[in-house]
Amino acid sequence: MSFDGEQLQRSLLDGQWREQAGDPSQNVIAQLCKQVLDGDFKAALFSPLARSMLTLNPEVLNDLSQPITSWFDFSAPSAGGDYEEELVHLLTAIACLHAFLQANWTGPDLDPALDPPLSLLLPDDNKHPTLTAETLQHKAVAELACAGEPAYHLAHGAFLFRLALLLLFARPFHHARSAHWWRVRAWAVHQQLLAEPVPVPRDVLAPLDALVDAYADEPRLVGRLWLERGLLEHHVTNDRAALECFVKAARATGLRYELTGALGKRTKFQQTDLTQLVLLAESMPQDGETRDESAKQLPETLALNDDTLLEQTEFTSSDPTTPDSRLGHLDPANQPPLHPLDQCIFLSLCLNVRNTSPVHGLTTEQMSPYVARVISHPENWSVHTMALLLRSRLEAHRTRTVERATLQLQALVDQMPTADAALPQRLRWLHALPLPSKWELERELARRFLTLGVVKSALEIFERLEMWEEAVRCWQAIERRDTALNVVRDLLAGRREEADAVRARGKAASGQRRDALDAAREARLWCLLGELEPERSREHFERAWEVSRETSGRAMRSLGGHHFARDEYAEAAQCLRRAVAINPLYVRSWFVLGCACIREQDWEGAREAFVRCVTIDDEDAESWNNLASVYLRMGNEKEIPFENKMLAFRALKQGLKSHYENWRMWTNYAIVAMDVGELSEACRALGRVVEERAAKVGAESVDADVLDRLVAAATRAPPEENSTPSPNEGGALLRRVEDLFVRVLLPRVSSPRIFRARARLLVAQGRLPEALDAYLEAYRAGVASQMEAGETDVERWREGVREVEEVCGVLVNYGPKVEGSRWTLQARSIVRTFMGRTKDFEDEPEWSRLVELLDDLKK
Numbered sequence: 001m002s003f004d005g006e007q008l009q010r011s012l013l014d015g016q017w018r019e020q021a022g023d024p025s026q027n028v029i030a031q032l033c034k035q036v037l038d039g040d041f042k043a044a045l046f047s048p049l050a051r052s053m054l055t056l057n058p059e060v061l062n063d064l065s066q067p068i069t070s071w072f073d074f075s076a077p078s079a080g081g082d083y084e085e086e087l088v089h090l091l092t093a094i095a096c097l098h099a100f101l102q103a104n105w106t107g108p109d110l111d112p113a114l115d116p117p118l119s120l121l122l123p124d125d126n127k128h129p130t131l132t133a134e135t136l137q138h139k140a141v142a143e144l145a146c147a148g149e150p151a152y153h154l155a156h157g158a159f160l161f162r163l164a165l166l167l168l169f170a171r172p173f174h175h176a177r178s179a180h181w182w183r184v185r186a187w188a189v190h191q192q193l194l195a196e197p198v199p200v201p202r203d204v205l206a207p208l209d210a211l212v213d214a215y216a217d218e219p220r221l222v223g224r225l226w227l228e229r230g231l232l233e234h235h236v237t238n239d240r241a242a243l244e245c246f247v248k249a250a251r252a253t254g255l256r257y258e259l260t261g262a263l264g265k266r267t268k269f270q271q272t273d274l275t276q277l278v279l280l281a282e283s284m285p286q287d288g289e290t291r292d293e294s295a296k297q298l299p300e301t302l303a304l305n306d307d308t309l310l311e312q313t314e315f316t317s318s319d320p321t322t323p324d325s326r327l328g329h330l331d332p333a334n335q336p337p338l339h340p341l342d343q344c345i346f347l348s349l350c351l352n353v354r355n356t357s358p359v360h361g362l363t364t365e366q367m368s369p370y371v372a373r374v375i376s377h378p379e380n381w382s383v384h385t386m387a388l389l390l391r392s393r394l395e396a397h398r399t400r401t402v403e404r405a406t407l408q409l410q411a412l413v414d415q416m417p418t419a420d421a422a423l424p425q426r427l428r429w430l431h432a433l434p435l436p437s438k439w440e441l442e443r444e445l446a447r448r449f450l451t452l453g454v455v456k457s458a459l460e461i462f463e464r465l466e467m468w469e470e471a472v473r474c475w476q477a478i479e480r481r482d483t484a485l486n487v488v489r490d491l492l493a494g495r496r497e498e499a500d501a502v503r504a505r506g507k508a509a510s511g512q513r514r515d516a517l518d519a520a521r522e523a524r525l526w527c528l529l530g531e532l533e534p535e536r537s538r539e540h541f542e543r544a545w546e547v548s549r550e551t552s553g554r555a556m557r558s559l560g561g562h563h564f565a566r567d568e569y570a571e572a573a574q575c576l577r578r579a580v581a582i583n584p585l586y587v588r589s590w591f592v593l594g595c596a597c598i599r600e601q602d603w604e605g606a607r608e609a610f611v612r613c614v615t616i617d618d619e620d621a622e623s624w625n626n627l628a629s630v631y632l633r634m635g636n637e638k639e640i641p642f643e644n645k646m647l648a649f650r651a652l653k654q655g656l657k658s659h660y661e662n663w664r665m666w667t668n669y670a671i672v673a674m675d676v677g678e679l680s681e682a683c684r685a686l687g688r689v690v691e692e693r694a695a696k697v698g699a700e701s702v703d704a705d706v707l708d709r710l711v712a713a714a715t716r717a718p719p720e721e722n723s724t725p726s727p728n729e730g731g732a733l734l735r736r737v738e739d740l741f742v743r744v745l746l747p748r749v750s751s752p753r754i755f756r757a758r759a760r761l762l763v764a765q766g767r768l769p770e771a772l773d774a775y776l777e778a779y780r781a782g783v784a785s786q787m788e789a790g791e792t793d794v795e796r797w798r799e800g801v802r803e804v805e806e807v808c809g810v811l812v813n814y815g816p817k818v819e820g821s822r823w824t825l826q827a828r829s830i831v832r833t834f835m836g837r838t839k840d841f842e843d844e845p846e847w848s849r850l851v852e853l854l855d856d857l858k859k
Contacts, residue, residue: 003030005083009178011037012094013221015428029084032091039423041099042111045120050092053167056121064130068143068162074170083175090176093167096160097186098427103156104437106382106426107416115157142518146190147198148553148582150520152439154466155193165190177214180207181225184232185431191235192437195524195554197585200236205229219286220341223252227345227432234351234434236585240618243352246345254284255342259369260325262332263317267308273316279369280320280327281346283339297421298384301375302408306400312372337377344432346370347386351434364394381421385412386433389441396448406452409445416441439465446470450477469528481532488529492522523548527558537562553582557589564592569599580612587616591623598630606630614654624655625665628672645676653681663692663701670706679713680727682706683736687744699751710737711757715764737761752782752803759810769818772810779807779830789837797838801846804834808853828857 004020008030011018017037020030028049035044044050053072060071074089103110113119116133140158144151144165151158168186173179183204191197208229215221230245250257261275304311315332322328330336338346350370371390378384392408395401416438436444446461447470455474462471468488475484523544530540541562544555560575576593580586594609607630613623628648635641652669659665670685686706693701713729714737727733741758755778762771779785784800784807791797808827815823831854841847 003027005029005087005176008033008087009090009176010215010218010221012091013178013181013224015424029087029091032088036091036095036098037424039098039102039427041095041102042113044095045092045099045114045117049088050095051120053089053092054120054163061128061131064135064139068139068159069166069170072166074166086173086176086179089167089171090173090179090182093164093186094182096164096167097182097189100155100157100161100164101189101427101430102423103160104439105435106423106430107438108419108423109417110157114160117157117159138518142520144190144193145518145520145551146194148520148548148551149194149196149198150518150524151193152195152437153518153521154439155437161189161193177207177211181211181228184208184228188228188232188235188431191232192440196583197236198583199585200232205232219252219254219284220339223249223255223345224341224432225249226252227341227348230348231432231434234348237587237616239352243349246348246352249345250342250349253339253342253345254286255281255338255345256284256327257281257346258322258325258327259366260320260322262315262320264313264315264332266310266313268310269308276313276315277365277369278313278315278320278332279346279373280325280330280332280335281338281342281373282327282330282336283342297425298378298381299388299415299420300411301378301384301388302404302411304401304404309400312376335373335376337379338373340379340383340429341432343374343379343383343387344429346374347383347390348432348434350390364397367394380429381425382427382429382433382435385415386435388412389435396451402452406445406448409441409448413438413441413445439467443467443470450474468525472528472532485529485532488525488532492525492529519548520552523552523555527552527554530558530562550578551582553579553586553589556582557586560589560592560596564596567599569596572596573600573602573605584612585616587613587620590616591620594623594626594630598626601633603630603634607634614651618654619658621655621659621662621665624651625659625662625668627651628655628668632672642676645672648672649676649678649681660688661692663689666692667703670703674706674709677728679710679729679733680736683710683733683740686710687740690744690748694748699749699754702745702749702751702754704751704753704757707754707757710740711761714738715760734761734765738765750777750781752778754778755781763814768814769821772814772818772821772823775807775810776826779803784830784834787834787837789840791838791840794841794844797841797844798846800834800838801850804831804850805853808857824857828854831857 007018007020011033015037017034028047032044032047032049035041035047045054053074055073056071057073060066099110099114102108103115109115116136118128118131118133118136122128122131136159137153140162141151141153141155143162144158155161165186168179168183187200187204191200208225211225212222215225226245226249230242230249233239233242233245258280260278260280262278263273264276264278265273266276318331318333320328320332347370350367367390371387371394374383374387375391378387388408389412392405392412395405442461442465446458446465449455449458449461455478459471459474459478462468462474468491472484472488475481475487526540526544526547530537530544533540538559541555541559544552545559548555556575556579560572560579563569563572563575573593573596576589576596579589580593584590590609590612594606594613597603597606597609607627610623610627610630613620614627617623628651631644631648631651632640635644649669649672652665652672656662656665656669666685666688670682670689673679673682673685686703689703690701710733714734716729727736738761741761745754746758755774759771759774759778762768762774782800782803783796784803787797787800807830811823811827815821815827831850835847835850835854
């Protein structure tokens with residue numbers, strides 16, 4: 001072999017040609033690799049090597065209804081097959097994939113010979129009665145549907161992407177190990193093509209661990225591998241796993257960074273320097289690395305032009321405010337440029353900050369320094385585009401920046417068809433970025449218009465993109481529901497053309513257009529019609545399920561929701577089980593399924609559903625709460641097993657991490673914590689409930705039963721000296737309960753029961769003077785001290801008698817032990833005052849007890 005195959009594979013992964021011994025033009029495979037890297041996909045795919053891979057089976061032209069996989073012969077060689085053949089196979093797949101990305105992600109427009117690739121398939125005769133551009137597009141889009149989710153039907157060159165998938169997955173690769181990485185890249189693209197994310201097969205991600213070891217000699221390549229794996233996890237909403245991958249990527253590249261503060265100014269009229277959030281970062285130089293220092297062609301960066309805000313934070317101090325900063329040698333106002341891969345890592349970390357933080361003001365503040373650090377030193381067209389897009393999203397919700405945010409987004413949409421940057425530069429870091437497709441970028445722009453009230457402009461974009469669900473929402477917003485109904489019905493009947501390009505070619509017959517609507521999209525339209533016509537929704541949802549040949553998860557989700565809303569829980573559960581079997585990543589389906597199972601008392605089914613909910617989104621507090629509730633209902637009827645109580649406790653504890661203000665969850669947590677012996681946690685939970693509710697409901701916010709049990713446990717005899725200290729007993733618990741009273745309860749609420757609990761705690765500590773005061777406070781807050789002359793409620797009076805007897809008993813027992821206490825006078829005064837106010841009850845039997853008590857006190 002006159003070329004280094006391993007080096008060629010690494011060049012393809014890195015997106016940049018690596019020099020080899022000899023002239024690459026002298027070897028056809030090296031030449032093909034160079035064409036792919038240079039973005040000359042026409043030359044690559046029309047080369048004899050690629051054409052040999054893409055030869056149509058002759059019988060296909062007689063029956064185009066066969067799946068595309070049968071159009072070509074992608075049979076695999078033996079395990080000891082030809083290395084060169086595998087490389088050609090891989091290079092052809094990459095050329096198809098990148099041509100598709102050029103057409104739909106980066107621009108500029110694809111060469112007409114590849115969109116559609118008819119001349120590639122029919123080299124001798126570019127015309128065929130049945131093999132047309134429409135046939136290729138329809139066939140590819142239909143086959144790209146996955147797990148019941150339709151693919152976007154207006155994606156240019158969909159047939160090229162279908163070819164790329166077939167070339168990558170239709171045969172094993174025994175020698176070209178980088179093919180496993182390219183499969184991950186293809187899956188990431190496929191996810192963005194679908195209406196909803198779908199699970200990634202395990203065999204796609206499994207080989208990546210071996211690749212980490214194989215490329216260990218190139219840290220940046222390993223970092224890129226972790227980054228792209230993290231992005232795929234991000235696409236399927238597995239944010240925790242994504243974050244772990246992003247952190248591993250930063251470690252692999254040697255990227256050093258820290259979020260800290262530095263003195264600076266943010267506005268033009270600011271007189272005093274204030275601490276501003278800043279991201280200090282520097283890339284680790286790597287031996288033998290070559291940087292592409294060619295002329296940088298970048299997207300337009302719009303200025304803010306605000307009369308108050310500065311274009312960017314002006315840092316006035318060269319030192320961070322954190323004294324022990326590892327990057328204290330960096331000047332916040334003049335940091336070194338970052339490697340483009342490290343910039344990609346920051347933008348991905350920035351995405352994860354959004355997904356793992358609660359919805360509060362800090363989220364934007366956390367993200368902004370990451371984006372600003374990347375924008376400050378633009379290195380690559382695609383990386384800078386992504387950074388500007390993220391900045392646009394951050395600025396969209398602030399009055400002073402919303403105009404720039406919208407105009408910047410419009411500028412990013414407009415730049416795609418232009419040739420302002422070389423294609424290799426646009427493609428090199430694309431797989432390492434969460435850059436959306438052209439249609440997603442335009443969808444985002446239309447949604448931005450909607451938030452600004454520019455409904456007409458948004459509707460025009462949605463109609464052009466044929467995103468009918470969003471278009472329907474626009475029509476409903478302007479009270480044109482009839483228009484929405486007519487459009488959906490026309491689409492289903494084949495009376496409405498779906499694209500300007502089709503109109504330009506001349507209208508086809510209704511029947512032909514009707515046939516071109518693939519099953520997945522037709523099912524989606526029937527579901528949309530069901531939402532527009534609630535009175536016939538069940539009929540339309542069932543029709544969607546039928547036309548999809550029982551593959552539409554959307555149809556079953558909609559039908560399940562229909563049954564659930566009508567209290568038909570068994571039918572809802574049946575439909576939703578079918579939906580999650582098709583696409584198990586749709587968390588809302590699992591949640592509603594769990595609720596339906598609870599109504600049907602199917603505790604095992606409910607447990608499974610809510611476990612799946614929290615597995616997909618571990619910050620779903622409502623699902624954690626429901627899961628805990630299910631655990632407490634499982635087991636035998638007489639008693640809940642302790643194991644189930646512990647599972648409920650752990651579920652509530654996890655849910656509270658992301659729903660800290662939910663007092664109902666804290667209430668449940670306190671009760672379950674008491675049951676499982678986690679008294680310290682019960683104490684904390686009771687305090688949180690009071691903090692959240694005391695201002696509204698006062699003493700009702702305190703679960704007095706839990707409080708009494710905590711005091712009883714805290715005042716119990718201490719454990720043996722040799723036992724292991726526990727936060728749930730002895731001095732540790734006593735301190736927690738004491739803090740609960742002093743810091744939380746007493747400043748906010750008052751009730752006789754709370755004061756009596758406080759008094760018992762003080763008695764156990766030997767603090768008798770304070771205990772007496774607490775008992776007297778309990779009496780003053782009770783019924784007896786509040787009774788006035790003229791009371792007629794005998795039961796209330798009897799309660800007062802019991803309180804008088806109790807407080808007098810306390811004074812008799814503890815008064816003599818308190819130096820200087822005038823307990824006898826206090827006791828007699830309490831009894832006399834009460835008797836004087838309630839003389840109307842002298843005929844009651846309890847009155848004699850008061851007389852006897854007073855006589856005893858006089859003695």
